[in-house]
Amino acid sequence: MRKMISFFFIVGLILSGCSEDVKADWKTSPTFTKDNMILHGLEGKFGIIKVNGESDEPVFPVGDEGRLYRVYFLEKDFIGKNFKITATHKDTGEIVKLYEWAIENKQSGAKFGFDKKGLWKISVLVDEKPYTDFIIEAEKKE
Numbered sequence: 001m002r003k004m005i006s007f008f009f010i011v012g013l014i015l016s017g018c019s020e021d022v023k024a025d026w027k028t029s030p031t032f033t034k035d036n037m038i039l040h041g042l043e044g045k046f047g048i049i050k051v052n053g054e055s056d057e058p059v060f061p062v063g064d065e066g067r068l069y070r071v072y073f074l075e076k077d078f079i080g081k082n083f084k085i086t087a088t089h090k091d092t093g094e095i096v097k098l099y100e101w102a103i104e105n106k107q108s109g110a111k112f113g114f115d116k117k118g119l120w121k122i123s124v125l126v127d128e129k130p131y132t133d134f135i136i137e138a139e140k141k142e
Contacts, residue, residue: 026090026119029134034074046124046132047072048110058139060120066113073126078103081127085110090119098122114138 032043039047040059050059052068061067071083084100098112103126114120117140123133 026121026135028119028137034072039072040136041072041122041134042132043074045073045075046134047074048122051109054141057141058137060114060136060138062114062117062138062140064113066111069110069112071108071110073103073106077106078126079105083108083131084125084128085112086123086125087114087120088123089116090121092116 029040029042031038031040032047033039034043034047037047037049039049041047048069048071050067051070053061071085073083081103082100083103085098086095087098088095094116099110101108101110117138120136120138121133122136124131
């Protein structure tokens with residue numbers, strides 16, 4: 001009986017540890033500067049910058065036709081590979097595909113938008129393999 005209780009205790013610890021890994025740290029990821037650009041993403045690995053829209057609007061505005069972004073792969077040269085960007089909304093758990101395209105010269109363009117305000121976990125995949133993720137806040141223009 002004691003062995004069975006120990007077994008379930010260990011299994012419970014393992015499972016609770018795994019569930020912590022699945023939960024995202026839902027704080028907006030810090031921006032960083034590269035080549036005089038303020039980028040969202042993960043410094044040294046991946047960055048994204050808005051390239052159109054109004055200067056007084058949020059970087060990730062909610063509720064319109066979306067914006068154009070320039071994405072940079074800072075760590076590796078992925079010429080000829082494809083990338084996909086998905087987003088998971090913190091409150092609803094909704095997952096949406098934002099964009100998918102080829103990588104050229106460690107960069108690409110992208111156009112996407114958000115239909116809900118709040119925190120979103122942005123996940124970047126290269127050739128369907130997870131590459132990086134970070135948290136942004138989509139906001140309504142005031």
